[in-house]
Amino acid sequence: MMRVEQAEAKPRPGRKRDHTRDPEILDAALDVLAETGYEGMTIDMVATRARAGKATLYRRWSSKSELVLDAVGWLKSRDLDHATLPDTGTLRGDLVAMIKAPNLRESERKLKVMAGIVSMIARSPELAAAAHEAVVEPRAAVNRIFLRRAIDRGEIPPDADVEKLSLVAPALMAYRVLMLGKPVEPEFLLWAIDHVVLPAAGVRPTT
Template sequence: MTQTEQVEAKPRLGRKRDHTRDPEILDAALDVLSETGYDGMTIDMVAARAKAGKATLYRRWPSKAELVLDAVVCMKSRDIDLAALPDTGTLRGDLVAMIRPPSIRDSERKLKVMAGIASMIARSPELAAAAQEALVEPRASANRIFFRRAIERGEIPADADIERLCMIGPAMVAYSVLMLGKPVDREFLISTIDGVILPAAGLRTA
């Protein structure tokens, strides 16, 4: 066989896979995951929610674990813009300025996703790391900036335990949403700031 014949005999590559629907599919995966949990979730459910063919999903994500990992990592792209954080001049002002309807809904969804993958996190260090990076770290990073500013202004003691303070708000929200089944609203968040976070930081509010 000549070299030309050998080239012609090679199978032609198929069409390049279209990944334009990936964000939509991953978003559907997060919705299903938050509703059913990892164990109850199936790729078929995600395909139906995204109105996509099952074959498309299986070609792109051969297993449910791979789909879930990509979906969780995708949430990282919606991180808080640390360069655009509010700077009101006070710790309370900064924390309150972060309370917006979109951020409240996003926090609740993240909590439900975290609850949905709880059974899988212990078995998958890679998923645990992705969850920490996408679900926990963005808000913690913003809070660290707020508390460091407060220390620089002399608002709170220089030896304030920033890491512990960063955990208080998310822990209170998680308990309310996941354990009590109560939605989180502006009033709840402000009362947490005034009644728990600021006193823990060494501040008193009127």
Template sequence: MTQVESPKLGRKRDHSRDPEILDAALEVLAECGYDGMTVEMVAARAKAGKATLYRRWASKNELVIDAVACMKRADLEHLPDTGTLRGDLVGLIKPRTIEEAEKKLQIMAGLSSMLSKSPELAQAIEQAIIRPRAEANKTLLLRAIERGEISSDCDLETLSLITPAMTAYRVLVLQKPVDRPFLLSIIDGVLLPAVGIRMADSFERTPAG
């Protein structure tokens, strides 16, 4: 009777370095864009072997999609709660938050050449870059409705996208930095008037931010 040999099991893949590699991929993307980025550059930045990356990701496109999908999301459980819509929106403006948003938009700019060619990449960008900020804004707008501060007839979906859309336009098209004065101008000049809050009323009720 012929003895059947048991199949040899390959070495288990080590995924412990995945976060470092994905962070390195995002850094290279922000600096070089998709077209200028290579797997070799990511491997060098992460101090990993090129073969290690190719065992985990079969192509640059797969690596990029994973890297974008793993980007830090907005923490919707710890949003500002000041008692006013303006106070909450201003409370979102923090130096680190602005820095992270700019980096995400630089990554998005670097991927612009691939968006029409890769629906998966476009979806990953929407979920990682645009949607989290829109969801944070929507949560704050819903609170304002519950407080009776703004009308329940407000178009929350459109309003929640104002800040992300204008920020993306400023970085991607105008190639200007996003700073606190710019974000305040959107809040006070666009978003609050759009929901029917007068500036005088807003400043009277909003804690200093």
């Protein structure tokens, strides 16, 4: 009898949470974060932007910091597929081929998200690591591929510092967006490629 009562008293598992709307909610969180920064962002604002019930968000994320961490991690899932990267036969051609409107919009958005979480990065090593993986590393990884191809072709010296060179263009973009408040325009990137990246990599000027 005791066993029967214990079995009946055992709580039943609740309904599984529906995560199908997570991508929409995380995208909304990134938009709000880019617009207001971490300090100004609230979970209620994200719920309104995502057109989701507040209870849905509070069940999924118990705090703003948890939501932001997941949202920044979600950026990583939007990385470029390395299998589809251009291979034009020259370093300049590869870099120029990446100057496309969707790529520029995504890069600018990531930088604005980075600006929104600057105040938290110093206090949260976990968030700092997530931001590096989602914002800095993806574009640097693509540049490393292009630079190593150029070394293999003999286009740039074999001792070229791939790690430092891979960060030159992202650093210039970050300064332009975060410090100057200007958009990332194709003309600016072409200038950076021809006058900064290629000379630093050791590419000889051609006619």
